Amino acid sequence: MMTTSHGRRATIRDVALAAGVSISTASNALNGQGRTNAETRDRVKHIAEKIGFRPNALARGLLSRRSHSIGMITNDTYGRLTLPMTAGVSEALVDHGVSVFLCATNNDPRLARLHLEALLDKQVDGIIFTATRLDLAPQVDLSRLPIPVVYAFAEGPDTSVSFVPDDHQGARLAVEHLLSLGHRRILHITGPEDFAAVRRRAAAYRASLGGEGEVMFGPWGEDWGHEAVHRILTRPEPRPDAIFCGSDETARGVIDALRDHGLSVPSDIAVVGFDNWHVVAAQTRPALTTIDMGLKELGRRAGLAMLDLTQGKPVASGINYIACELVVRASCGTDLAGQSLMSS
C-alpha cells in the first residue's frame, strides 16, 4: 500500500501532479469519462497504479449519494443462522465494492435504535433485516426509511421484499424421501406450534401424506425427542416406521432415545431431520439425513435483490421462497439401499 511522501494515502491530486495533468483529466482518464487522449489515459492509469492510488470512498460517496455499504440488523447473538446468511450477502456484494455493516441488537430496542441511527448517519444504501425466527418483528420501525429494506429469514410487510426458506417444499422433500424408501407410517415430531415455520412444515407433511399423519408439537431441543419417543413406544398403536423431525436437535434426541429403547436406526425406524446444522447432523450416530435450508444462498439472493434496489432497478415485492435441499447421510439408509428395498 503506497503512500505519498507526506505519509497520507495518495489522492487523485497526487496522480494529476505526477502525470502533469489537471485533476479533472486524471479523473476522466481513470473513469473513462469525457474525451481523453489514449496516450494520456494510459499514462495516468499507469501512474495511478504505480503510486497505489485508490479513490477515497467517503468523498466519492458524498458526491454520488451512494456509500457502497449496507447495514445488516440481526437479533441473533449466537450465529448459527446469521453468519451463513451474512457470508452469502457479503459474497454477492463484495465484487461490486459493497461492504456490510453487521449490527447485533441482542433483542434490545435501545441498541437497535442506536445501530439504526449510526447506519443512517453513515448513509448506507440499504438495510437487510434478519431474525432467528421468521415471525419475529424488528425492534425498530423500518417501514418509513428513505432507503430500501430487505428481509432475510424474516417476513416484512406486503410491500417489502422478503426471502425465507421454502419450509413447505423442504418438508415435502423429507416426507417424499421417506415414502420413496417404502415407509408408510411416518410420524412428525417437531417444535412449538406458535412458530410459523413449524406450522408450515407440519402442513406440508400432512399434505404429502394425503391429509393423514400425526404431528407431535413440543419444545425445541433434544429432550423433547426423548420424551416423544418414550410416549409413542409406550402406547399400544402400531409403531411408525419413520419419523420426520422438525429440527436436527429433536432428531438427535429421537435417535438417541430409539437406541436406548433397543431400536436400530435406520433398519427399525428411519429418521430425517431439518436444518443440516453440521455439528448436530454430522455427529449423530448414525449421521443424520436432513434438510438444508440453503442459508448462504438465501443471503446471496437477498444481497442481489438489495443491489438491484440500490441501483433503482425494480424488484418484485413479496415473499421469495428459497428451495431447501435434501442431504442424505445414514439415518434413513442410503438411496441405494432404498432402491434395492423397493425392488425386492
Added chain:
Amino acid sequence: MMTTSHGRRATIRDVALAAGVSISTASNALNGQGRTNAETRDRVKHIAEKIGFRPNALARGLLSRRSHSIGMITNDTYGRLTLPMTAGVSEALVDHGVSVFLCATNNDPRLARLHLEALLDKQVDGIIFTATRLDLAPQVDLSRLPIPVVYAFAEGPDTSVSFVPDDHQGARLAVEHLLSLGHRRILHITGPEDFAAVRRRAAAYRASLGGEGEVMFGPWGEDWGHEAVHRILTRPEPRPDAIFCGSDETARGVIDALRDHGLSVPSDIAVVGFDNWHVVAAQTRPALTTIDMGLKELGRRAGLAMLDLTQGKPVASGINYIACELVVRASCGTDLAGQSLMSS
C-alpha cells in the same frame, strides 16, 4: 426520520436557514464550539431536533479523517466463534458511534484481498482480524497497513495487540474443579496436537497434576470421544475416575460411549468439557460441566483496545489472555455434592 421539502435528508444548511443564522454558527451551536450566545445555541439545537437533522458521517469523516467504522475480517463461515465476538466488539463500540464491517473471507485469498481493499477505500479506522483457530495466519498481509490492527482469537506479530482466551487458566480451572471433587486419576482426551490451543490446555493439565497425567490427542469430533473411551476401557490399567475433554464435542462422544459401556456419569466417571458450546453442552445427558471462553467479553476487550488505538491513546502491545469461566452443570456432579464428598 424527517426530511426537507426536496425529499433529501436535512443538512446543516437547512438548519441554518430555518434558524436564520450562518452555517458556521449552526455548526458551532450544535457542537458547542466557538463563541455562541446561549439563546442562539438553544434555538439552533431546538430547530435541528425538530427537523430531524443528523450530521452526514461521510462528510464528517472526510474532514476529520475518521470514518467511525472498523473492519472485522474472519475466515469463519459457520459463526460459532465469530458472531459472539462480533457482537462483543459491536457492543463496545456502538455507544461511540462506531460501526463494524463484517468480512467473511471463507479462507479465500482473493476474497480476503477484495474485502481488505474495500475496507481501506472506505477509510476504516482500524481492522480486527479473527480466525477459527488461534494459530491461523490471515490470507492477506496486515502488517504494513496505515491503520491499527487488533487480533481477536488470533495471535498477531509481537508488536501487535492480540486477545486470546486464557487456555492455560481455563484448563487449570477444569482440572482443579475435578480435584476439588476428590478425583485423582484424571485423563485428558483432546484434539490434534498441532493446534496451539490443544498444546496449551494439555500443558496446563499436566502442570495442575504436578507433571503427571495422560493426554490422548486425536481428531476433533464426537467419534474420537467414542474411540478413546473404547481404548481405555479395553486395557488392563486402572480406570480414570474423571476425564477432562479438550472440546464439548469430544466430551459428548465420551459421555455417550461411557453410557454405552454401562458406566454412569458422573457417579462412575466425571467429565468436563471445553467451549460451553450451548447446543452441545446443554443437550448432553447429563448436561455438561464445561469451560466458557468468554468470547463476547474477548470481543468487547478487542473493541475497546481498538477504540483507544484509533484515538491515538497508547495500548500495550502483546497478547492479552482473557479469563475463562467454569460453567457447572451435571456431568461432574454439583459443587454441593462435591463438598459433601470431601467432608465425608
Added chain:
DNA sequence: ATGAAATGCTAAAACCTTTTATCACTTGAG
C-alpha cells in the same frame, strides 16, 4: 481561405461538515 465540427484539456461547482481567520459591534477601564 473560412466556417463548422471535433478533440483534448481544465476551471469551477457540487456533495456536507468543521475549523480558522476575520469582521462588526459592545463593554469597560483609564
Added chain:
DNA sequence: CTCAAGTGATAAAAGGTTTTAGCATTTCAT
C-alpha cells in the same frame, strides 16, 4: 472620550472526488 478587550456572528478554506460547462486548438469540408 478613547483604546483595549471581549462578544457574537460569518466568510472562506479544507477534506477528495466527479461532473458540467467552457476554452483553446486542430481537423475537415466547402
